[in-house]
Amino acid sequence: MSTVEARAGAEIVTGGPGGPAGPGAARAAVPRDAGRRVRGNTWRLLGSEVGLTFRRPRNLVMLAVLALVPAVIGVVLRTVSAGGAEGDAGAIIGAVAGNGMLLAFVSLFVLVPLLLPVAVAVVAGDAIAGEASLGTLRYLLAAPAGRTRLLAVKYVNAVVFGLAATAVVAASALVTGFALFPIGPVTLLSGSTIPVAEGMLRVLIAVAYVGAGMAALSALALAVSTLTEAPIGAIAGTVVFVILTQVLSTIPQLAVIEPYLLTSYLPRFDGALRDPVATEEMTRGLLAFAAHIAVCGSFAWARFHSRDVTS
Amino acid sequence: MPTYTRRGRIVRWGVPIAAVAVVAGAVTAGPVIAAVQGDPVLPERSAGQLLAEAVRAGQSGDVPPMSGTVVETASLGIPGLPEVTGDTGSPAALLAGSHEARVWYGDAGRVRVALPGRMSETNLIVNGDQAWLWESAGNRATRIKLPEGHAGARPTPLPSVVTPQEAATRMLAGAEEHSAVSVTNTERVANRPSYQLVLTPKDDRSLVSEIKLALDGETFVPLRFQVYAKGSLEPAFEVGYTSVTFSPPAPENFTFTPPAGAKVEEQTLGADAKRVPGGLTEEGRGEVRTVGSGWTTVVVLPAPDADTLRRQASQAQAPSSAPSSDPSPGQGEAGQAGQGEAGAGQLVAAVLDSAERVQGEWGSGRLLRTKLVTALLTDDGRLLAGAVRPEVLYEAAGRK
Structure with missing residues (x-):
């Protein structure tokens, strides 16, 4: 594990593996500019984490699959003439044939319920449990104030990946849409039409919103990840949660719990396709995401700090 | 490895517990803030005065421009009713469950009601003698012709959408003769201090236990309408604003041109x-x-x-x-x-x-x-x- 060694090396620069226990003792021992060095090292650690994440073949394959789906949808819509599309979203899928930019929204609509969450869960669920299962967690923790910083770095890394995955979907959809379909003023769900530039802005809004939702999901996966040493358990647990909550929200008798489920806010990115933009609903969704991040994040922090790292 | 004392662990677990408490507090913040602020106190008005104000506000047509979100909730307890979710467009769906609509009101001749669905939207846009029904799910725009002599009257081609205004006007028609009417001035609806009219049927053979109508304390615009059935604490039917702003909506809301490629149909009201x-x-x-x-x-x-x-x-x-x-x-x-x-x-x-x-x-x-x-x-x-x-x-x- 050469990469792990590289990271452990970065740790050693700051505090040394045999550093005294407890943040207070560390503060007394290290020189005054240690704060800046720790900060600099945090960025370096984050950089190396992000680099690792985006070099890992497994993650690259997931990004490739995510990029492939919009292309496949685009090709199918191009070759099979629209029509016979049913349901609420049927019309918008058909409308892609008239305007390629809508493919970005359709792709998000298709991927947000399962595939995007799975990709995020793989990265965020692996964060702590993966290191624990490889036995590399203790090297990463061999630094003063290590646990909080490590957790934060792992979380930011997962958030970056979630945002990147969402952006990859949108980018692939836009490229496919531009290549296969005419591009012009965009017809919104409300029936009004906006120019192309504003349409791009709406795509960005939707990507940012879904990215925020994935950040909330990352916090959840991270919390699960601190509970186990088996990364597959953390990943599966998160995915099961995503599926289960969506199943529950289809049961009419359980409509009361819907406002408390993370997944019921994820498809609200369609607010970006309304006129005016449904800021009220989307703000509500963002607040729900923030609440999930606060609760799951602090749970992960408390759990990670009180657990004995033996591997 | 840092060693953690038992006490340290307890303190650490306090953080997520505090986070849960903060979130739970924020979720229930509305009621809590309302409780801290105390009940709003509006000048007292008798039922008669209030009804008169409401009718005047409704009839003279000087309802102030407003926009807001209306939520309709029905639990009528119809046996055998297939529970439909997500299908917001169907009137049958409105008989059970909860539905949301956005309302923009410019003046009597300019109204827009939008029913959002998942990746779809149904809009009713009335502007003067023009009315459009836009259904994104069918990519269909319907131009609704108002019958002769009815120009300016509010059409109701969507039986599903009942604004509080309409519900109230219907209720006020024969109110005082058959009902015990009382008024409270301490209600808060859509975060606005409101009067609430309570009508209790005098005839105990009615299934209605009471009907409540909340009117905005300042503008007397009906904000919420609730029907309570005998023997249940939750309203059997409720339609009301969950948020409301009394400012003129953007004029773009009331203009509609069928988008290119949409099916355009014509329909005469009725x-x-x-x-x-x-x-x-x-x-x-x-x-x-x-x-x-x-x-x-x-x-x-x-x-x-x-x-x-x-x-x-x-x-x-x-x-x-x-x-x-x-x-x-x-x-x-x-x-x-x-x-x-x-x-x-x-x-x-x-x-x-x-x-x-x-x-x-x-x-x-x-x-x-x-x-x-x-x-x-x-x-x-x-x-x-x-x-x-x-x-x-x-x-x-x-x-x-």
Whole structure:
């Protein structure tokens, strides 16, 4: 594990593996500019984490699959003439044939319920449990104030990946849409039409919103990840949660719990396709995401700090 | 490895617990803040004064420009009603569950109502003598022609959307004669201090226990309308603003041009009624009569018997099937009405299946009981309905 060694090396620069226990003792021992060095090292650690994440073949394959789906949808819509599309979203899928930019929204609509969450869960669920299962967690923790910083770095890394995955979907959809379909003023769900530039802005809004939702999901996966040493358990647990909550929200008798489920806010990115933009609903969704991040994040922090790292 | 004391662990676990508490606090912040602020106190007004203010505000048409979110919740307890979720467009869906609409109100001639769905939206846009119904799910724009002489009147082609204004106007019509009316001035609706009118039926044969209407304390615009059935604490039907702003909405809200590629249709107002399965409204329009008065009013209208209804309902579900030779009224309409009606057809069939067979001196028929409305379909071809106990219907059925 050469990469792990590289990271452990970065740790050693700051505090040394045999550093005294407890943040207070560390503060007394290290020189005054240690704060800046720790900060600099945090960025370096984050950089190396992000680099690792985006070099890992497994993650690259997931990004490739995510990029492939919009292309496949685009090709199918191009070759099979629209029509016979049913349901609420049927019309918008058909409308892609008239305007390629809508493919970005359709792709998000298709991927947000399962595939995007799975990709995020793989990265965020692996964060702590993966290191624990490889036995590399203790090297990463061999630094003063290590646990909080490590957790934060792992979380930011997962958030970056979630945002990147969402952006990859949108980018692939836009490229496919531009290549296969005419591009012009965009017809919104409300029936009004906006120019192309504003349409791009709406795509960005939707990507940012879904990215925020994935950040909330990352916090959840991270919390699960601190509970186990088996990364597959953390990943599966998160995915099961995503599926289960969506199943529950289809049961009419359980409509009361819907406002408390993370997944019921994820498809609200369609607010970006309304006129005016449904800021009220989307703000509500963002607040729900923030609440999930606060609760799951602090749970992960408390759990990670009180657990004995033996591997 | 840092060593952690037991105390340290307890302190650490305090953080997520605090986070949960903060989130729970934020979720319930509305009620908490309201409780801290205390009940809003508006100048006292009698029921009469308040009704007059409300009617004046409603009739003179100087309802201030506003926009907001309206939520409709119905739990009518209709037996056999298939629970439909997500299908916000169908009127049948509005009989159960909760639905949200955005409302923009410029003046009496400029209104926009939007029903958001998942990746879809239904819009009603009224601007002067122009009205458009836009359904993104069907990529269809319908230009609604208002009948001659009705220009400026509020059309209601969407039976599903009842704004608080309309609900209130209907209620105010015969209020004080049959009801005990009281007023509270400490209500808060959509975060605005409001008056609340409470009407309690004097006749205890009514299924309605009370009706509450909340009026904005400043503008007297109705903000919430609730109907409580006897024996339940939650309203059986509720429509009200969850957020409201009294400022002129952007003018773009009231302009609509059908987007390129959309199907554009024309429809004259009133043509909708023909689409009711079984042709109830169509046939019965001339012969609808009412028995009784006030809260125990029973509506009597001629109707085909249950078997015919059922047959029509199943036919509506399969519009492509060959038209039967049965000459009963409304058949043709039911056959061609198509997809939109399939939901209503299913509904009729399901509801009929759950109806209870009853008989008495007045004859025999099927009785359908819900929390709020009782309906009796007699075998001699009449439909009686009212927000009353079954006895009142039997009595009305006896009076031929």
